[in-house]
Structures are given as C-alpha cells and as structure tokens.
Amino acid sequence: MTAYVLVVEDDPDFIGAIQEVLRGLSPGATVQVAQSRDAALALLAASFFDIIILDLKIPATDGALDVDSQHGFAVFRRAQTIASGTPVVVLTGSPAEDFIPELLGSARQVDVWGENRNVRTVDFLPKYKFDSFPGIIQASLQSIDTLADVELDRSGVDLSTQDDRLIRIFARRYGGARVVTSLLGGLSGAKVLRLRVTNAQGAPVHDAVAKIGSIEDVVDEGRRFDNDVARLEPRATPRKLITLEAGAKTSAGVFYGLAAGFDETAFQAATGVPDHARAAVRSVERGTRQWGQGVNQSRRTVQEIRSRLLKDERLEVVLRQYDLEWVGEFEKAPIQTRWCCTHGDMHGENVLVSADGSAVIIDYGDVGEATASLDPITLELSLLFHPKGPLRGGAWPTHAQAAAWGNLDRYVQGCPAETFVRECRAWAGRAAAGNREIAVTAYAYLMRQLKYEDTDKALALALLAGAKALFDAT
Structure with missing residues (x-):
C-alpha cells in the first residue's frame, strides 16, 4: 500500500535527509515537498496524506526570507482542522519554541491503522536529534504498507483513497483478510456501503454497513444513532460497531454490524x-x-x-x-x-x-x-x-x-x-x-x-x- 507523505521543509539538505530515510523505510512511498507555508496549505487542500512531517520555521512563500515559526504553526493548525487524525511529526531547530506546548496539547493517542496499537497524532523532534527520526516514523510507514495485506474487492464501486483506507482499517481492526464491497447508496457526498469481511480462513467476520463521509457528518450520525436510533428495538437496526475518525484526512466512517440474511x-x-x-x-x-x-x-x-x-x-x-x-x-x-x-x-x-x-x-x-x-x-x-x-x-x-x-x-x-x-x-x-x-x-x-x-x-x-x-x- 502506497504511503503518502507531506514534507514541509525549506532546507534542501534536510529535505534530502528526510527523503533518504523515507525511501529506505518505504520504497514505494509517495513524497510531496512544500518549502513554504502557502505551498503546504495548497497541498493540504488538494492531496491526501497519511503522515505530515513539518518544520515549524519556514517562509510564507517559496524563496521568501521571512522564515518564522508562525508560518509552520499556521500549517499545523490547518492540518488539525481538515485532517485531525493524520499524524504529524513536528521538526524544529530549538526545543524552546513558543508553540511547542500547544502543539503537544493537540496530541491524541489513536489506533490510526487498525492494529490495536495507538499512535501519537502529534510527535515532536528537535532537528539535532534527527538520528531518532527513523525510529519515530518506521512503525507508521509499516502499518500503512501492510494495509495492502487486506484484499479489497471493489465490485465496481468507485472508492476514493480515503474510502479505501477506512475500509481496510476497519477490516484489519477485526481480523479481516478480505472485503467484498457493494454500494447501497450515496447522495450528498457520502457513501453507504455493504461490506462482507472474511478472515484468513475464509470464515465470515462481519456483514457490515458503512457510512463514509466527512468527519463532521459521520460524528453527527453517530450522535443521532446513540440518542435516537438506539432507543428502537434491536431487531430494527444494525448494532454500531465502531466509528473511525483517523487515517483518512477529511473523511470518517461509522460501521454497523448486520445479522445474516438481509440481502x-x-x-x-x-x-x-x-x-x-x-x-x-x-x-x-x-x-x-x-x-x-x-x-x-x-x-x-x-x-x-x-x-x-x-x-x-x-x-x-x-x-x-x-x-x-x-x-x-x-x-x-x-x-x-x-x-x-x-x-x-x-x-x-x-x-x-x-x-x-x-x-x-x-x-x-x-x-x-x-x-x-x-x-x-x-x-x-x-x-x-x-x-x-x-x-x-x-x-x-x-x-x-x-x-x-x-x-x-x-x-x-x-x-x-x-x-x-x-x-x-x-x-x-x-x-x-x-x-x-x-x-x-x-x-x-x-x-x-x-x-x-x-x-x-x-x-x-x-x-x-x-x-x-x-x-x-x-
């Protein structure tokens, strides 16, 4: 599975060092580089990323001389707004940056890739400790690469990268080895999917319904389910299994388990x-x-x-x-x-x-x-x-x-x-x-x-x- 990495760094030597580490750990990774605040914001808006590596001290625009931690912090805030579950590794030249406490205060421990292993969504690494960088990033890259171990039969359903991530994360979370998808619905930017998940022995794990959409909409649906739908008789609705809000940029998914036979x-x-x-x-x-x-x-x-x-x-x-x-x-x-x-x-x-x-x-x-x-x-x-x-x-x-x-x-x-x-x-x-x-x-x-x-x-x-x-x- 291709890992998508955004590197926000204006120092060519450091860019080269980061790319070398990434190539060594995940040869198939797709790495995009932004050398300024505005370039990073544009890439965040346009592309999907599994991991963000962010130097705080960057200029506002490419080639400008106004290098300042505020520009890197602006990128961080934007990433937290549109992709709060995407892990960020913050690089800086000094451990005394004013923004560090707030950055670390945004950190959560989340099982991003469905391995029953929590990942810090914000990690801090001073540049003078760059030798520690491979150790920080290696497990996450391996988690992304091995999502490909889950076979996904799309059955003609058009799935975005975010959809793909969430389905595989869900399957791996429950020990699935193969998923067959079918489209049940999907208007107004959301998809409703039927997922038949089987394990390595071919035995059924879950016959599930997934609602995949924006994080805001999925969280709202989960709230409606808990407040109103859960009041109904159990036979009237599937049971809610899990809500996944990390690992898929602006998308999230809520997954419900069906009893067999509703075909x-x-x-x-x-x-x-x-x-x-x-x-x-x-x-x-x-x-x-x-x-x-x-x-x-x-x-x-x-x-x-x-x-x-x-x-x-x-x-x-x-x-x-x-x-x-x-x-x-x-x-x-x-x-x-x-x-x-x-x-x-x-x-x-x-x-x-x-x-x-x-x-x-x-x-x-x-x-x-x-x-x-x-x-x-x-x-x-x-x-x-x-x-x-x-x-x-x-x-x-x-x-x-x-x-x-x-x-x-x-x-x-x-x-x-x-x-x-x-x-x-x-x-x-x-x-x-x-x-x-x-x-x-x-x-x-x-x-x-x-x-x-x-x-x-x-x-x-x-x-x-x-x-x-x-x-x-x-």
Missing part, C-alpha cells in the same frame, strides 16, 4: 411477491413504532412541516420556476400533527429486507423530529423519485392518477407495487394525526423533489395537485 432492499421487495412486500413495510413500522409512542398531537404550520425537508430559501427558488400561486397562503395554515422522532430519509435503499420479510433500517444522517407520517410517505414516494426507485420513469402512475393521489383505489390501479404502496399509506394513516398531516407531508416531500434537476417535474406537480386536493377535502 435485498425495500425497492426490490416492493415489486416482488405481495405478501413479502407487505411484511417488509409492516416490519419497518413495528421496528420504528417506539419513536411515536406516547407522543401527543400538536399544531404546526405547513411552513414548519415543509422546512424540515426544504429550507425557506430553496422554496423561493422553486416558486420562481413554477406556477404555484396557492403555496403562499397554504404555508400559513396550522394543522394537527403528531410530531416525533423519524428516520427522515426512509427511501427504499435505506431499508434492508430478509427472506422472511424482516427489515432493518440504515443510514441515520437525517434522523430527527418531523411528522409521524414522514417515513411511510417517503418510503412510498421514493419508488418514483429516488434514483434507484423501481418505478422511476415508468408508465405508472399517469398524471391523471397522480392528481388523484388522495384517492388510493384510483391511484394504485395498474401499480406494479400496489401492495407496497397500500401498506405504506396504511402505516401513514395509523401514524398521522389525520389526513391533513399526510397531505402536507407529501407536499413537503414533493416540493423538495422540484429542486433536483433530474426529477420528473410534471409527475411531481401532478402529485402535488393530488396532495393539495386531499388537504382541501378535509
């Missing part, structure tokens, strides 16, 4: 055997029921409900594009709701189903409070609007049927997933405070669809008319 998505179940489709929806409803138990009804405006899915400023953009004059007054209407914790993005790819119809939900980045009917309405309408929705771009529903969305019998005529749609709507009816909540929840979902370039706008507008007609009928 299809709700999208696949939706158009299959009706009893299987029915069982899948009912399993999701049972598994998430605790979120709504004991929640009293409350009054919310349409604007409050819609803004959970589409912010006000984005609504203004949508309204400039479409003739929806009724929206202004409609948004002011107060309605009765049941407002509780929801998954928030319950499309069919976020529901995994077993052969007996049991279901688990994954991907918790949008968990939070909304109308109780949001999850079933999202599950139903995602058949038509999610990029992998099985009914997206199909002949059903006609625009006339879509405009009759509130009349379920008419709407589902000829539907290839009739049982699934009926079950989603029945779930919504049991969860919601009434038909107005269901209508407004559909309105919010559909208004959000209008912001996407690849949405079937005519279908979304016809369904909006159907949702508004349901509201008006109440």
